[in-house]
Amino acid sequence: MTRRLFIFGLGFSGLEIAKLARADGWAVAGTCTTEDKARRLREEGIEAHRFDGTAALPTEAFGEATHIVCTIAPGVEGDPALRTCRALLGRARWLGYLSTTGVYGDHEGGWVDETTDPLPTQPRSRQRLAAEQGWREVASATGASLHILRLPGIYGPGRSTLDRVRDGTARRIDKPGQVFSRIHVEDLAASALKATERAAGTEIWNVADDLPASNADVIAYACALLGRPVPPAIPWEEAAPAMSAMARSFYSESRRVKNDKLKRELGIALRHPTYREGLKAIAAAEGAHGS
Template identity: 70%
Template sequence: MTKRLFVFGLGYCGLEIAKLARAGGWTVAGTSTDREKVRRLRAEGIEAHLFDGTTPLAATAAGGASHVLCTIAPGVAGDPALRLGAPLLRQARWLGYLSTTGVYGDHGGGWVDEDTPPNPGQPRSIERLAAERGWQAMALEAGARLDIFRLPGIYGPGRSPIDQVKAGTARRIDKPGQLFSRIHVEDIAGAVLKAMTTPHAGGIYNVTDDLPAATSEVVAFAAELLGRPVPPTIPWEEAAAAMTDMARSFYAENRRVRNDRLKRELGVVLRYPTYREGLQAIAAAIKLPSDSGR
């Protein structure tokens, strides 16, 4: 089997997936909106192409990629990879799309799984659901297997409560009953690679860890790992008044997300099954300034 992966969007998740694929013997190509990043990625051995969603990508850019993954967020004009990369997509045997658990909408803290009917309430989630349907149509047209990965809040090195505590920007917002599901970026990469290499019919998978938790609980754990004072809680009403509309929108919905299908059908074993293991690994990799003299 030709092992060539093309990634629309070599960002935080896309690069982690590309790194894991290359370690597994895959040839990897992909896109970025930044010319300097394109040059850097090429120097690192990733065949990168400039793609800003306004100019069609040449069908030859993927070099006959057998697998194509999209990590790019859609907008009101739809998914740019679908609009401008269709010739490339029609060549693939496998298509993958990173979506969001936001398509389920608000469930008042109740559990959702892949059989829960989508009911997005936020504009960005409505756009994601439309993109999912576009990718399903493209897979039928191409005769390709499609996997849709619905992701909750993403964290990892450089983007975690550990980094926020260290920077002094972490806040513990107290909104009673509010829970968030999370996933470590390395577990996203592991799930995508597992889907690419495991025989199955294709489907929709929630890629999330096993323990939905309140943000205040997670920040407190991060502070304790770093030996820093736990930030005081901020009442929701006070915190909301200072938030942007985008930040408030994340607290407008409350749900817990199941990952049983991911484990059952793809055999995925999470490296970081809860935020505790994930934050412990991030903290262990950070050398704090206070440790420099030891």
């Protein structure tokens, strides 16, 4: 039987999942926000539908989807897929939801795993936790399997520290003890596809790499790869007043995300186990393409 995947949100992460799934023989469809993008994706073999979260998709858009993944961030009005298409989600036997490790809140640099109680402090993380519960309710009502992937910062080609170093916007902010976890978009996609093989129940997976690190360390490594001078570290007290509220909110929490369950139970071998391998691969690929 053909495996059919429907992806809410064919953006940075959703397109990487779609690309990997198609290479593995899946039929793939999904949503995007503009008709122009939908047209381009259809030309590439992905049945894309414009979706802005204000109205339900037509039933036929889902086709015979066996698996559904949602990558769309919720807002103050909740998860748009749940809000408009809840009645259609029971058509699939497997549901995947891309959430955030922000639901764990601040742990002052301590480690968190899937057994850690969620204590979100940021509004966007509280919205994600509420969306997780909404997807749990759908799975419970329909008998579908649900897999929640909690993600830290996502990076990859065209969206990494290398780009910020090149355009001169990288700032090495020195906040002692501050660390972030990350995941390369290719490892995110591989983990999502691997999770589709788990057919029963509800599971939570922390999808993160092996080495939480400060942004200052990552910027320094990116500069070394590009042969650029490392910008001076800016003390947090000096940098914070000039930062946006959103940027400051990221620095208000610090945690290290364990990925033991991902590797032990899903058998994931990360292609990019740390930011070093990830940035090196991106730089090499860009060099090969003349970037």
